[in-house]
Amino acid sequence: MGLTSASVGIKAVDLGLKIKKQNENDAVVAIAGNPNVGKSTLFNNLTGMNQHTGNWPGKTVANAQGYCKTSEHSYVLVDIPGTYSLMAHSAEEEVARNFICFGKPDATVVVCDATCLERNLNLVYQTIEISEKTLVCVNLLDEAKRKKISVDLKMLSDKLGVPVVGTTARRKRTLNDLLRELDSLIDGRTASIPKTVVYDSVVEDAISIAEPAISKAAGNSISARWLSLKLLDKDPSLIQEINNSLGFDIMSDPDVCEALKKASDYLTENGYYRSVLKDSIVASIVRTAEHTAKQTVKQADSGYNSMDRRIDRILTSRIFGYPVMLLMLALVFWITITGANYPSQLLSDLLFTGQQLLSDLFIKAGAPDWLHGALVLGVYRVLAWVVSVMLPPMAIFFPLFTLLEDVGYLPRVAYNLDKPFKKCKACGKQALSMCMGFGCNAAGVVGCRIIDSPRERLIAILTNNFVPCNGRFPAMITMISIFFVGSAGMLDSAVSALGLTIVILLGIAMTFIMSRLLSSTLLKGVPSSFTLELPPYRRPQIGKVIVRSVLDRTLFVLGRAAAVAAPAGLVIWLMANVTVADVSLLNHCAEFLDPFAKLIGMDGVILMAFILGFPANEIVVPIIIMAYMAQGSIIELDSIAQMRQLFTEHGWTWITAANVILFSLFHWPCSTTVLTIHKETGSLKWTAVSILLPTVTGVAVCFLFTQIARLLI
Amino acid sequence: MNGNLSLNDIKPGEKGTVKSLLSDGSIRRRLLDIGLIEGTQVECIGRSPSGDPSAFLIRGAVIAIRCEDCRNILITA
Structure with a gap:
């Protein structure tokens, strides 16, 4: 008996989409197409929106809508998840099918990849059976030209009975043709009499x-x-x-x-x-x-050209496949850490000079002490910490990661890792959602929709949190460089990168272990079948990637962290300064948590910081520092040596630091991720499992590590 | 030995023509959707580092398929 959707508790993903027209005459246009045909790029260029794009199947997992105007019409464009067919298999394909079939769009644009038109026509033929007003958009003409492929658009239009336009989504001019055709299709000036498939x-x-x-x-x-x-x-x-x-x-x-x-x-x-x-x-x-x-x-030749063949032969080869993956991972971290050192220092100097100025201002204005404390020492300082520690690594990591996506490397990772995942009775595509988790676990959880089997999808959702997201890297990097490496030279950052890579590998190993465990306990079953497209490599749009990933992802994530950090700063300052029976609230709480925290090699303050960090993991280390500074003597904190001193004054050893790293890797998901998991699974039970699983793992791992480490010393 | 060849029997670089699909359920649909109908030419492109899945060139696209699914795709060499 296979597991049905109902028995594992994943409800069908609902449309979850209310079309918001800006005015009543807006025409609704569905943008459909196979995965990875440049649909999202087209959508972005038409609407001026910034839907994230990437070169791998299944990038768009939720419908997005945007607006666009021509001289004659205004449109609501709906970006639909990529699908090969309207005979749904997976949750995301069901979303696509339901919108095209039942969403009643005024027109449907089917975006096709000119380099692989035949396969794309499958979807075109299925669409024109349902939707009379269909416009076929043959995209990626530039790629086709490079591969010496030419498409007779006029004849294609005759064959299909619907209008056909050729585009290069990256070039805006070609999009005007598309809009002109769309106008005339909506107005009925273009005859559209689909020539549907004739069956046996x-x-x-x-x-x-x-x-x-x-x-x-x-x-x-x-x-x-x-x-x-x-x-x-x-x-x-x-x-x-x-x-x-x-x-x-x-x-x-x-x-x-x-x-x-x-x-x-x-x-x-x-x-x-x-x-x-x-x-x-x-x-x-x-x-x-x-x-x-x-x-x-x-x-001239097949769509899979000799260049791609040669690259694949290396990236997926028996000898180089895994080492290249590891090397790539370590390289990304090394660049991130090395590149972030200097700007981090600069930002922190700048922001703490700002704090001095603010303090002077408050004193000059005769503001009361508590106000200065709450706003400057509380809110401002935590914010400054979050920004200076978070921003540089994120601004480097996100673009690097996006480049790997853009080139088309990620599907190769899934291809390479399918066998290990299959051994754990899970799906190779879990590698893709896991990779997304490095950016943001909530995004990774949504990304699990590309997995067909409900059981395997649930495994991927529940284990996504075992890889650390961008919000957790900086804390790990800080711990590694303070306690395990030393200063911030070139060689040291290589050692840091190596350390971080090992931590990540530990997370990945735990993902496999937990997937296997879930497969043999809560989510019993055998691996289902699996097909994965390996798209052609594409030249990344480096400039665009950098701008987009910094503007969209980095600032978005940072904004979220800052929004949480400000009130958290206030709370922590209040807790440190409001006293009950001569002891601050902070100390009360820390003391309460202390006995348990000691068991797992940390202290009450650290554990409390993790709890307060529930809305955003980014603020865990800043809270620890704030709390210690409120208790202790150090006021200024502008070098690694001073941070080390602050931590050691509060009884830290390398064991403590290791436990902070381990617990940061294995603890409950952040609030956004928890909400997302609840939305994706539609089940409180699985949400609870997703919180308990990493938390119990973390407590167990830290406990064991602490006991063993203490025995050995 | 042209009797019961499956996709597993072609090595990287070799080609075959689909004879029939033994798989059923959703994977059958999936395989048909990517164009694996009778008479389709398939070329094996390579294998993943651990030997499974393998990648095949099918109608201009490269698709990775696991060996237990390949077993159910019968071909003639």
């Missing part, structure tokens, strides 16, 4: 038996031909959606039932049992696509 004669006969009754019952809202085909196909989830869309159960209509029965009988009489029918439908579409592509595409 038996299937066509069956459709003609069923169609009249269905057409009568369903009216004009959905294509009766398509509806007949789908009702004969008997896919229960689709029939449910059809009924929802129609507003009544179409099978309750006696004429429809009779016609369908007659058509079904006809099919079985001719040997078209359900599976044969399915195969025959798909085969007809694939053959038609093949035929059309043959007539319209001229290409």
Whole structure:
């Protein structure tokens, strides 16, 4: 018995999308297409929005909408997750199918990859069966040209019966053609009479038996031909959606039932049992696509060129595959750490000079001590810490990571890691959501939608937190450089990078262990099947990547951290300065947590910082520092040596630092991630598991580490 | 020995033509969607470092498929 969606508790991902028109006449246009055809880039360039793009299948996982205006119309564009087909397999494909089929867009634009048109036509043919107003956009013409592939757009349009435009989404000028065609399609100036796939004669006969009754019952809202085909196909989830869309159960209509029965009988009489029918439908579409592509595409060689072949031979080779992955990981961290050192120092000098100025200002203005304390020593100082510690590594890590995405390396990681994941009875695509987790665990959890099997998807969601996100790197880097490396020279940052890589590998190892554990306990099952596209390598748009990742991701994440850090700074200052029975609240809390924290090699303050860091992991170390400074004697803190002194004064040893790193790696997910997990699984139970699993792991690991380390010393 | 070859039997660099699919359920759909119907030419491109999955060139796209799924894709060399 396989696990069904219901039994693992993942509800179907709902559309979750309310189309927000800016005014009533806005036309709604769905932007559909295969994964990884430059859909999001096109969407961004049309709307001026910044939907994140990347060169791997499944990048867009949720519908996004944006606006765009021409001289004649204003549009609401809806970016739909990439899908190969409208016969849904995975949650995200279901989202795509439901919107194109039942979202009733005024028009649908199907974006195709010119270098791989044949496969893309599969989706085009399925779309024109449903949506009469379809515009086909043959994208990536520049890539095609480079690969000596040419597409006869005029002939393609004749073959399909719908308008076709060629674009290079990165070039804005070509998009004007697209908009012009869209205008004329919406206005009805372009004739659009889709030439849909003609099926085997038996299937066509069956459709003609069923169609009249269905057409009568369903009216004009959905294509009766398509509806007949789908009702004969008997896919229960689709029939449910059809009924929802129609507003009544179409099978309750006696004429429809009779016609369908007659058509079904006809099919079985001719040997078209359900599976044969399915195969025959798909085969007809694939053959038609093949035929059309043959007539319209001229290409010198196959789409997979010799350059890609050579790169793949190295990146996925038996000898170099894994070492290259490790090296890449370490290199990214090394660049991040080395590059962040100097600006971090600079920022911290700058911001603490700012603090001095602010303090002077407060004193000059005669502000009361508590106000100065709360705002400057509380809010400002924690904010300054978060900014100076967080910003530089993030501003370096995000672009580097985005470059790897843009080039197309990530699918190769999934390809390389599929076997280990399969051994843990999970899916290789989990490698992709895991990689996304390095950026942000909440994004990684949403990214798990690319995994087909609900069981494997849930495993990926529950274990995503075992790789540290960007908000946790800086704390780890700080700990490593203070306690394990020393100062900040070139060689030292290489050692730091190595240290961080080992920590990350520990996280990845734990991901495997926990996936295996879940597979044999809570989420029993066997690995399901797996297909993964390895897209062609693309030249990254370096300038754009840097701008986008700094502006969109870095500032967004930093903004979120700062929004949490400011009130946290206030709370921690108040706790350090409000006293009950001559002891500060902070000390009360820390003392309360202390006995337990000691067991796992930390102290009460550290544990409290982790608890207060629930809204954003970035603020954990700043809180620890704040708390110690409120208790202790050091006021200024501008070098690693002083930080080391502050920590050692409070009884830290390398064991403490190691435990902070370990606990940072393994503890509850941040609040955003928890909320996301709840939304994605629709289940309180699994949300609780996702919190408990890493927390119990962290406590156990720290406890064991502490006890063993103490024994050895 | 042209009787029961599957995709597992072609080595990197070799080609085959799909004869039939034995798999069923959602993976069958998936394989058909990527164009693996009877008569489709497939070339093995390479294997992942641990030997599984393998990558195949199918209708201009490179797709990785696990060996237990390849077993159910019958081909003629």
